[in-house]
Amino acid sequence: MKTLDFNIYPKYQWQTTGVDLSIYPNGKRVIVGYEAVESLEVIIRNSDNIGKVIQGSIDAGASQVSNLKFIISNEEEIKKEARKLAIEDAEKKASEIATLLGVRIGNASGFTEEYDVPKFLLSDGSTTGSGANMEIVVRENKIEARVNVLYDIK
Secondary structure (H helix, E strand, O other): OEEEEEEEEEEEEEEOOOOOOOOOOOOEEEEEEEEEEEEEEOOOOOHHHHHHHHHHHHHOOOOOOOOOOOOOOOHHHHHHHHHHHHHHHHHHHHHHHHHHHOOOEEEEEEEEEEEOOOEEEEEEEEEEOOHHHOEEEEEEEEOOEEEEEEEEEO
């Protein structure tokens, strides 16, 4: 958890009682207090705890909870593994096709890849329960790698 932003703002109120209305015909704006606004970033590693953390924040005095983001903390490692599996699959398919054609595959002579932007998918009805029983219902986070490998034929 870390503080992202912290501000203190004066709170004003128009007063007519005890104010010389000949000088201030509509009343006078006076400071009646201050409002502190703090924005925090909280990282929760277990999605089962999201509802408990939100409810705990509200119980501790938070008046607003917003901007939930679902990210993959080791995204690059998962992309590397997805790429490796996609290349292995491409080589397997190329070998199967080469066998059907009666040829052998040679060295790879071209390669391209693309990824889908990872999305954390919410199920229908993103929240359930209330109070201490609130749950944010999630499904899965999916990263897909697609590769095109061009092989020489022998």
